[in-house]
Amino acid sequence: DAGVIQSPRHEVTEMGQExxxxxxxxxxxxYLFWYRQTMMRGLELLIYFNNNVPIDDSGMPEDRFSAxxxxxxxxxxxxxxxxxxxxxxxxxxxxxxxxPGIGYTFGxxxxxxxx
Amino acid sequence: xxxxxxxxxxxSIQEGENLTVYCNSSSVFSSLQWYRQEPGEGPVLLxxxxxxxxxxxxxxxxxxxxDARKDSSLHIxxxxxxxxxxxxxxxxxxxxxxxxLTFGKGTKLSVIP
Numbered sequence: 315d316a317g318v319i320q321s322p323r324h325e326v327t328e329m330g331q332e333x334x335x336x337x338x339x340x341x342x343x344x345y346l347f348w349y350r351q352t353m354m355r356g357l358e359l360l361i362y363f364n365n366n367v368p369i370d371d372s373g374m375p376e377d378r379f380s381a382x383x384x385x386x387x388x389x390x391x392x393x394x395x396x397x398x399x400x401x402x403x404x405x406x407x408x409x410x411x412x413x414p415g416i417g418y419t420f421g422x423x424x425x426x427x428x429x
Numbered sequence: 430x431x432x433x434x435x436x437x438x439x440x441s442i443q444e445g446e447n448l449t450v451y452c453n454s455s456s457v458f459s460s461l462q463w464y465r466q467e468p469g470e471g472p473v474l475l476x477x478x479x480x481x482x483x484x485x486x487x488x489x490x491x492x493x494x495x496d497a498r499k500d501s502s503l504h505i506x507x508x509x510x511x512x513x514x515x516x517x518x519x520x521x522x523x524x525x526x527x528x529x530l531t532f533g534k535g536t537k538l539s540v541i542p
Contacts, residue, residue, distance in 0.1 A: 318471075347529070356534035357472075357517070370529070405471050417462050417519075418530065420471025 320406050320421035327428055332394040335424045337406030338387055347418065348381055348391050349405040357405070363389065375400075396428045432456070433520055433533035441539040445507055450536040452518035453500045459522050461494055461501045462530065466515040508540045 319338040327333050339346050347362040361371040366383045374381070378397070383389040393400055403425050407418040434453045442448055452461070460479045464472035476485050478494035478501060485492045489512075491504040505512055515537050519530040 349532075357532040359529060359531075362529060407471070417464070417474035417477060418472075420473070422470050 318406055318408050318419050318421035320404075320424050322424060323422065325424060325426045327396055327426070329397055329428055330395045331428075332392065333396045333400075333426060333428075335391040335404050335406075335426070337389045337391075337421060339389070339406070339408030340419055341387065343408035343410045343419070344386070345409045346383060346389050347407045347409070348389070349407065351403045351405060351423070360391070393426075396426075398428045401426055401428050433518055433531055435516075435518060435533035435536050437536060438534070439537050439539075441541065442508055444509060444540055444542050447504070447506050448508055448538070449502055449504045450516055450538070451500070451502050452533055454520060455499065456520070456522070457498050458520035459498070460520075461498070462519045462521065463492055463501070463503055464517040464519060466517060466535070467513075472515075472517055505538075508538075510540045510542050513538055513540050 318340055321336045325333060344365050348360040349357045350360055351357045358373055360373045361381045362369055363383045366386055379393055381391045403423045405420050405423045407420045409416060409418045436451045440448060460477055462477045463475045465475055466472040476487055476492045478485055478492055481496045481498045483494045489506045493502050501518055515535045517532055517535045519532045521530050
């Protein structure tokens, strides 16, 4: 398996532009998580899905952020409009619900810079 | 909100030295995981501990879960440059129908050759 695949790896955009981050989870994993990582705040959970259904989006900063999972093999995180404070590394991770011992598999992340 | 505090925040040591990093919380977790993250990559799972007092060894790394399942430690023996990275602990407390991890901010380890 190729693991969790995220694209793009790097994104530089101007303030006010729309940004779309993409994720392909590991086949068979029924949980998908979007995290944001910054030096100041560490890894923050933004939203997670179970069987393509959003379960908890309480970590989404504001209405400018939205996430979708149209099928089991694809998810997007969209920021519209983007702001400089959105600059961070965004990670997608997948897992399957099992007794403790099964961790997350993370993608390599998308480094977003909003100028 | 369940919080995990990791210490120290930064650690720089010489190759061959031993070290211990800590992960503490006021909350009880059903399990706790340790990840290592290298620059430009996502975190990679090292180990999961489940039972209070549990000790697991992974080559030169020893992980321990506190008796009360509120804290954990990672001990590295004879550190090597390849151990350099950000070490993250993450606690799981699955509620009904949910499974999510709470991450600490990590300990950034540098092992100098």
